[in-house]
Amino acid sequence: MDKRSNLKKEMKAIGILGSPRKNGNTYFLLNETLNILSKELDTELVFLGDYSIGPCTSCLSCRETGECSIKDGMQEIYRKLFEADAIVLASPSYFGSVTAQMKTFMDRTWPLRNGRLKDKIGGSIAVGRRYIENTLVTLNTFLLRHRLIIGHRGVLGYAFEKGEITKDPEAIKMAHELGERMLELLQKFNRKPT
Numbered sequence: 001m002d003k004r005s006n007l008k009k010e011m012k013a014i015g016i017l018g019s020p021r022k023n024g025n026t027y028f029l030l031n032e033t034l035n036i037l038s039k040e041l042d043t044e045l046v047f048l049g050d051y052s053i054g055p056c057t058s059c060l061s062c063r064e065t066g067e068c069s070i071k072d073g074m075q076e077i078y079r080k081l082f083e084a085d086a087i088v089l090a091s092p093s094y095f096g097s098v099t100a101q102m103k104t105f106m107d108r109t110w111p112l113r114n115g116r117l118k119d120k121i122g123g124s125i126a127v128g129r130r131y132i133e134n135t136l137v138t139l140n141t142f143l144l145r146h147r148l149i150i151g152h153r154g155v156l157g158y159a160f161e162k163g164e165i166t167k168d169p170e171a172i173k174m175a176h177e178l179g180e181r182m183l184e185l186l187q188k189f190n191r192k193p194t
């Protein structure tokens with residue numbers, strides 16, 4: 001029996017998809033990583049476009065309450081984030097950074113900044129045509145700000161037209177490596193984060 005099989009059902013991985021295209025290039029790579037994770041964990045792909053999420057209004061009430069004052073689709077996503085042991089963020093590059101959907105999601109996690117996602121295992125995927133490294137850095141920086149553990153530098157996928165990512169075997173290989181590395185880290189820690 002695989003020594004990691006005891007992780008199955010006890011742990012969960014979620015993939016946050018920041019592309020407005022449900023079946024686009026970013027979805028493809030995120031799915032490749034989640035497929036690897038699904039060998040050992042329950043997995044769920046969270047398509048941000050399915051949720052109504054407004055931008056942070058900087059009311060800063062979360063400083064007092066620890067909760068976000070905006071009651072919208074993000075409340076469900078908070079629950080998913082808390083339940084997850086592993087979180088993969090995936091975004092296309094839009095003007096050299098993440099999409100508006102992903103940025104809105106990121107800003108709305110401000111109430112969680114005091115370690116509420118600490119020690120979960122993180123991973124990042126960025127997709128675009130060129131100069132997309134900053135998108136990956138933005139995602140990794142976000143994960144580190146929330147004190148997740150990252151053991152892989154992340155996946156860069158080069159594609160513009162829908163479906164073009166299937167012609168980037170290196171990206172697909174990296175997406176698999178990311179999943180394997182996340183499994184490895186989960187095994188090493190082998191505990192539920194607090």
Ligand SMILES: Cc1cc2nc3c(=O)[nH]c(=O)nc-3n(C[C@H](O)[C@H](O)[C@H](O)COP(=O)(O)O)c2cc1C
Pocket residue numbers: 019020021023024025026027092093094095096097127128129130131132159160161162163
């Ligand atoms: C508004 C917008 C801005 C974009 N900006 C960039 C960019 O700065 N760099 C880049 O390489 N690609 C850029 N692209 C292209 C997308 O990143 C590319 O088409 C990607 O494959 C889309 O991923 P998806 O299929 O997952 O949506 C942009 C696309 C749109 C619609």
